[in-house]
């Protein structure tokens with residue numbers, strides 16, 4: 572397994588998707604699972620700040636709905652009870668709600684075992700915030716991918732523009748700072764550099780170069796078995 576963690580906008584998704592394709596292994600996007608719970612929370616009309624009763628309802632949402640990641644040439648499709656929510660979970664509102672629900676320990680307790688089960692079933696490249704620190708501390712390689720806040724904000728802004736979502740760079744910057752603060756200071760599984768993780772700064776290099784460097788590192792450490800889904804020779 573390769574674990575890729577880091578803050579929003581560091582290029583994790585692009586790198587993780589490209590790396591998985593290069594190695595011929597599954598790509599597991601754990602952020603999409605928190606986003607799916609965020610969407611369910613929005614649909615249920617539950618709003619932060621969450622009280623104890625809300626937290627119990629969030630846990631029930633995370634446990635009672637079937638959240639699936641389905642491999643797709645474009646990366647992965649996200650299904651909730653069979654409904655394709657891949658687009659809906661990418662809105663700025665869903666991103667903000669994902670950050671809120673991911674700070675609820677009961678939600679993490681519901682999703683982490685699912686993530687471990689996926690890793691055991693298929694191996695591959697798993698991306699998130701706590702993969703190297705909590706979900707898969709024994710991953711073959713743990714990468715903490717980062718970049719300066721201004722580079723990350725610019726990348727997010729360009730990405731939203733490409734998808735036709737209207738916003739300003741200033742708004743993206745502010746939302747990012749709020750999410751960074753929440754993700755790094757929450758009590759349960761904060762975003763951190765996991766022990767033994769390799770910190771890679773992507774501010775000045777593109778995703779292809781980052782993938783090249785990770786592949787080279789995997790070859791160095793002899794993690795050749797990653798090139799096969801688990802169960803094969």
Ligand code: DC
Pocket residue numbers: 579601602603605606666669670671673674698699700701702750754
């Ligand atoms: O990577 P992303 O933007 O799709 O993640 C959405 C939110 O979920 C983000 O605020 C961080 C949170 N998250 C988390 O807490 N733990 C993970 N393993 C993955 C994402």
